[in-house]
Amino acid sequence: MKKVCLLYFLLIALFACSEKKTDSISLNGEIKGLGNDTIYLYGSDRMYDRMDTLIVENDKFSTTLSVDTLVSTILLFSDGTEYPLFLDKGHKIQIKGSAAELSSLQISGNAPNKDLTDFNQELKGLGTPSEKALEEKVENFITKHPSSLANIYLLDKYFVQKPQPNLEQIKQLTDRMTGDLKDRPYMETLLKRIEEEEKVDIGKTAPYFRIRNTEGKDINRSDFKDKYLLIQFWASWDTISREKNAMFRRIYKKEQKNKNFALMGISLDLDREKWLEAVKQDTLKWEQTCEYSGWDGDVAKLFSIHTLPANILISPTGKIEGKNLDEKAIEDKLKEIARKEKEK
Template structure:
């Protein structure tokens, strides 16, 4: 009897050893013209919080990755190009493409990869579509794929990553998604951002703020009482910010005698001497402030600033009158202010 139990126990062990792991995904690919290279796979959120390396030899690569649930990742090429890649346990993913067009790959092996492949092929058939057409295509996909991870990617690419995102429209698109997608870390973080953006939307009262200027003096909103105040967020290490400084310098000189308008610079620098040097080099004669906390600057959080340069126009009553205005829009607003005062 003991021998029978022993044989039974050994059979169970052999069966367990022979079974394939279920928490893995096999990945094979062939990119024409890529030759020998190194690719990387990393997650878009904490659900896949590591980076894997793929060695490419003569345009071909393969790997077995550990994955225990459906995750959204990026496939990164050595030239910096990134492409969405969706992985799930048990999948056998195949990637095909050309080095000449890394922005459009053919990926099979599970539903989200195949959905994105079909979407990209559809876009190719449009020739050179306008931004509006691309948004319409992305919106239509999201409406018809409420539970697809591809919907999150398209939401981010065509609606969130814009100079001035329409958060009301973004919110409506999120509302159409299933609870499974809404529970994803990215959507959770995006909803938090939308809530912060809504607090400082055009028409809302500006939050109270105070910072220290280059001379160590405390600066706050009341120092610009009864004036239109353009708050400009910038940093010495950000070239677009420096370019915006040049445009503002021209406006400042033109409006020097305008008692109803002022500019306040808020820098995200962390080195005081570098900041002061940039002020001098860019000839910034208007008020400049910085607390040397970078993106952790309290005023940056208060105004939900996400990119540089950014600007907020405050009315004399303290309401937010405009956000991320172009040079032309600022000049137009100043003309309107001037006409009102006459």
């Protein structure tokens, strides 16, 4: 009887161990030419908020991971290349490729990894496709694979990360995805952002705001009554913003006596002294303001500012006339304004 009981408990223990193993992920890879290196694995959304290290020896690496559900992660290589990897419990993930083509790995083991591998292989066959051709490929992929987690990665890479993303186009693509994908943290954030940006889209009325300038004086829209107002969002810590300041200096120099146009800077700085020093160094003579709240500033949120540099053109009636205009577009707009004034 004791032997039977012992056998019974051994079977239970073995079963429990096997059950535990099904919750784990077996990850094996061979990337020729990688040699001895380290790959970092980190989560690309809140569902996987840790980082793991993969040790590569003689081009090969192997590890066991555990996750509770299907998650999006990123492989980060020592040369800075990032590549998406989708993990789910019980799967055996196999990674193959070459160190010379880290942006085109072959990953198998579950549907989203295979989907993305197939997509990238198709892209290789296109040579150097145009931006429009890439977008069409992504649209077709999303339509044919509405529930694939690879959709989120492709949507973000080819549509969301553009300097001026087409919100309507992004919204149409998300409508083709299944509800499960829309419930994921990234998609919830993206859809909320689209909703916020639609409120301040071109043609909409600009929100009222009040913000203090370098002298501590409150500045608001009514201070630029009867003028077209170009608001420039920047920060002393943002390199590209600082480079763009040269463009705004040229515009200000040409238009500082234009009674129908005004320029205003809104900084996303946190430190007053660094902000004022940047204003001085970059010779920003037009109205400069700051809330010292970074991305959490009220005005940045009102105008749904998520990247720097950014700019918004507001008409005398308070309508948003343009967003993220380059120098030529601004000059064209100023010529249009001048024509309108002559016709009055």
